Amino acid sequence: MEPGAIHLVRINTGEDLLDGITEYVTGAGIQAAWLTYLGAVSRASLRYYDQGQRIYRDFELDQHLEVLSGVGNVSLLDGAPFVHTHAAFAGSDGKAIGGHLNSGTTVWALEVRIQELIGDPLIRDPDDCTSLSLWGGTL
Numbered sequence: 068m069e070p071g072a073i074h075l076v077r078i079n080t081g082e083d084l085l086d087g088i089t090e091y092v093t094g095a096g097i098q099a100a101w102l103t104y105l106g107a108v109s110r111a112s113l114r115y116y117d118q119g120q121r122i123y124r125d126f127e128l129d130q131h132l133e134v135l136s137g138v139g140n141v142s143l144l145d146g147a148p149f150v151h152t153h154a155a156f157a158g159s160d161g162k163a164i165g166g167h168l169n170s171g172t173t174v175w176a177l178e179v180r181i182q183e184l185i186g187d188p189l190i191r192d193p194d195d196c197t198s199l200s201l202w203g204g205t206l
């Protein structure tokens with residue numbers, strides 16, 4: 068894949084972080100990208116993948132948090148752009164906590180850098196080893 072356009076995007080106060088990024092990439096026709104972001108959220112909804120049980124364990128952080136660092140990518144799942152992102156957050160004590168970002172994270176302020184990637188899009192397929200949908204055949 069080759070680097071494409073860089074998109075600088077602000078997600079508005081009160082929007083869902085994951086939905087906001089997904090709506091942007093879908094609207095812009097982006098099928099593959101790498102992204103980073105920073106800012107603050109008024110609450111966070113995260114997941115931890117239990118590798119032994121092969122299930123996601125969801126948890127909520129119902130507090131104001133800094134987004135220390137968010138990272139993610141865009142690939143295709145069932146033919147549509149899919150945003151996969153993890154983030155580290157910190158509260159007023161500065162201690163970090165993070166995980167796989169879920170819907171239900173409410174943006175206070177967020178600045179996102181999306182590096183579009185040009186070429187055959189990466190496609191997520193079921194992976195028997197992990198029970199996750201991971202990049203498949205085009206690698």
Ligand code: ZN
Nearest residue numbers: 151152153167
């Ligand atoms: Zn994840």
